[in-house]
Amino acid sequence: MEVGLLKQSNTLVILMIFACLGPKITNGPVNVLGDDCQDIKKRGHSQGDGMYWLDPDGGNHSNAFLAYCDMTSYNGGWTMCYTTDEYVKPKTEVAFNAQFPYGSDGYRTNCNIIPFTEIIFIDHQTGNKVYFKRQTNQSITAASNYGNAAGTYGLWDGLGAADNAYSYQLLICDTSFYSGFFVSGHTGNCYKTCNGWCSDSASPYFRTATTDANYKGVAFNTNGHHPNILRNRLISFTEIIFIDHQTGNKAYFKRQTNQSITAANNYGIAADTYGLWDGLGAADNAYSYQLMICDTSFYSDFFVSGYTGNCYKQCGHWCGDSGSPYFRTASTSYKGVAFNTNGHISVGSRLISVGLR
């Protein structure tokens, strides 16, 4: 999901040609400098969607930086802040990196001091776009509003794909629990705070992932107060790594056909969909392996285990496999975290990380 801001239109702007800054990257950058994307658009210097140079604090342009400007959605002028499928830290993750272009997981730019009255959310998997406009058109910046209760800004109107049965509210958070922009419906006359969500399990949420296992995933126009909502994982991968932080051991698995998959499209699909995987690193090479990507109340996560008895597993059916090495996090009935040990029983807890490429 991508989040961007539309600046209020009444600011004084100086547009300059800004030459010879940095290497060329995909989609530009366009050699145009502005306070923000809306500024460039208003001045008539848009050359379409792409990378532009921004200097929102004005004055000396040596601190100008690159941002992707969406110059076409809903009249354009959106400064796009970040693209992510997980927890973000937009307060401090502010540097654009050409390796992570707009629309790919990892895209970042610095929206902190851009004044805005509108905010857009884009779902890259469906192409759906929703934006919200503050009912009073007084602009705010993220920088001076992290952690404020939503009541500070009052109500926002939902436009685009937003459900217009609701008025909305905005939070800008930077806690270890939730970080980033967060729009949701205003229900029960209750304004949310960064750690108090008014028990709102009805209205549409627009939020990235929290660090709480009960509120995983990215909510786009769906209630996000329910545990284990679908994760919008965008990364295509043919290999998956598990790292055991207690021993430092690492095991990775490579799909035997090298056709990539994304988690997003594959939750709940039986392991035979992907066929066999080879175990590398610390994995026991007496086995071929199989992968599941689950999101059930029983088990929710990536799950690699041996392929035994010619049986492919499903998210609720583990082939009675009490022999092969498992790589899984905790299920709600098979406790603990398995790393290279059979996990068809409860095992001890340990800290592991999972990665894709």
Ligand SMILES: *[C@@H]1O[C@H](CO)[C@@H](O)[C@H](O)[C@H]1NC(C)=O
């Ligand atoms: C702009 O700032 C840079 C870095 O602080 C400095 O080296 C440069 O002299 C400044 N330029 C002007 C015109 O003040």
Ligand SMILES: *[C@@H]1O[C@H](CO)[C@@H](O)[C@H](O)[C@H]1NC(C)=O
């Ligand atoms: C919004 O701002 C414009 C000027 O930019 C002003 O004319 C209008 O009255 C304002 N509307 C509200 C609801 O504050």
Ligand SMILES: *[C@@H]1O[C@H](CO)[C@@H](O)[C@H](O)[C@H]1NC(C)=O
């Ligand atoms: C994997 O992809 C490479 C190109 O990226 C191709 O040359 C190779 O034949 C593929 N291998 C399999 C097993 O599909």
Ligand SMILES: [Ca+2]
């Ligand atoms: Ca400056």
